[in-house]
Amino acid sequence: MLPLVKREIIDKKHWMENGDFLDNLALAQSLPGPVIINMSLLTGYRLRGIKGSISSVLGTAMPSFVIILTIALFFWQYRDYYLIQAAFMGIRPAVTALIIYTIFQLGKRVFEDYRSLLLFMLFLSGLIFVNLHPITIIVVSAIVGILWPLNNNSKKEQTP
Amino acid sequence: MNNLNIYTELFISFFKIGFFGFGGGYSMLALLEREIVQMHGWLSVTEFVDIIAIAEMTPGAVAINSATFVGYQIAGVAGAAISTFGVIFPSLLLVIPAAKLVTLFYQNKNLQNALNGIHPAVIALIGLAAYVIGVNSIIDIKSALIGVGALLLLTFTKIHPLLLIAAGAVAGLIFYL
Structure with a gap:
């Protein structure tokens, strides 16, 4: 979705320079919440203040809201149909593969610091075997990061 | 409720x-x-x-x-x-x-x-x-094969996620009908 955002904001509407866009993106990725929502808020705020940010967040959220609601209202009932069932039997492993692939991609960058890999394995074991809540893991990792800073070569360090 | x-x-x-x-x-x-x-x-x-x-x-x-x-x-x-x-x-x-x-x-x-x-x-x-x-x-051999195939496609062909899901659906129809 991000290439689409970049094309619209920079190339078509000329609302922002590339550098400002990257600064906003770094900030949007650092904050919690859907990145695309954070990006909309930042872009809208930069152009027209609070009103701008509310308009752009509504603009981003509305299409998916309507599309998903349409699917929920009209198509979900056909989920038990045997053709759909068979298709989903193949779609589910494909979705699993997509998620595992994301781990490889993120890991390549983050695991350059061996401590990150160690923490990752510790956290994942805690989540799977001890059934720790994801929020606990997030809070613990933030505290560990303050006490024992990691050297992740993140995008953030390139921005002022 | x-x-x-x-x-x-x-x-x-x-x-x-x-x-x-x-x-x-x-x-x-x-x-x-x-x-x-x-x-x-x-x-x-x-x-x-x-x-x-x-x-x-x-x-x-x-x-x-x-x-x-x-x-x-x-x-x-x-x-x-x-x-x-x-x-x-x-x-x-x-x-x-x-x-x-x-x-x-x-x-x-x-x-x-x-x-x-x-x-x-x-x-x-x-x-x-x-x-x-x-x-x-991944509940049987067939779904495991689809999963491994999908992972290989992602790693070696940079296939678009949407296309990968479509391919998964086709594989599901072939394997499970």
């Missing part, structure tokens, strides 16, 4: 997911799974996986799509609206102040270290999502 109660519960659950949802869509799946499937039992694991597949196929952020869908399943259109608002609300509260204090934000060493420290946790959350979804999706 008390309607007011269910709306409040949906809002609180999705607010938590938005507030602690660092690192984008896939890490939010772990939060979603814990809140929606495990704690509240609002969806079964297979329903959860299928909603993620649908969210993956439709435009928009996975977290928002799941919020809309789950909200609708639990409490109709009002539930969908409340859940979607709940997942966006933390961003509304945090993003503008962060933009105003951006210099402070980047100069605060502790904050930067905390955000860096979250990276391994984010990947672990994605790992949990992969584990939960994998265990429930």
Whole structure:
């Protein structure tokens, strides 16, 4: 979705320079919440203040809201149909593969610091075997990061 | 079920997911799974996986799509609206102040270290999502083959996710009919 955002904001509407866009993106990725929502808020705020940010967040959220609601209202009932069932039997492993692939991609960058890999394995074991809540893991990792800073070569360090 | 109660519960659950949802869509799946499937039992694991597949196929952020869908399943259109608002609300509260204090934000060493420290946790959350979804999706040799095939396609051909899901659907129809 991000290439689409970049094309619209920079190339078509000329609302922002590339550098400002990257600064906003770094900030949007650092904050919690859907990145695309954070990006909309930042872009809208930069152009027209609070009103701008509310308009752009509504603009981003509305299409998916309507599309998903349409699917929920009209198509979900056909989920038990045997053709759909068979298709989903193949779609589910494909979705699993997509998620595992994301781990490889993120890991390549983050695991350059061996401590990150160690923490990752510790956290994942805690989540799977001890059934720790994801929020606990997030809070613990933030505290560990303050006490024992990691050297992740993140995008953030390139921005002022 | 008390309607007011269910709306409040949906809002609180999705607010938590938005507030602690660092690192984008896939890490939010772990939060979603814990809140929606495990704690509240609002969806079964297979329903959860299928909603993620649908969210993956439709435009928009996975977290928002799941919020809309789950909200609708639990409490109709009002539930969908409340859940979607709940997942966006933390961003509304945090993003503008962060933009105003951006210099402070980047100069605060502790904050930067905390955000860096979250990276391994984010990947672990994605790992949990992969584990939960994998265990429930890869249930026999055929689905394992589809999964491995999909992973190889992603690694070697940089196939578009949408095309990969379409290929998965075709493979499912071939193997399971």
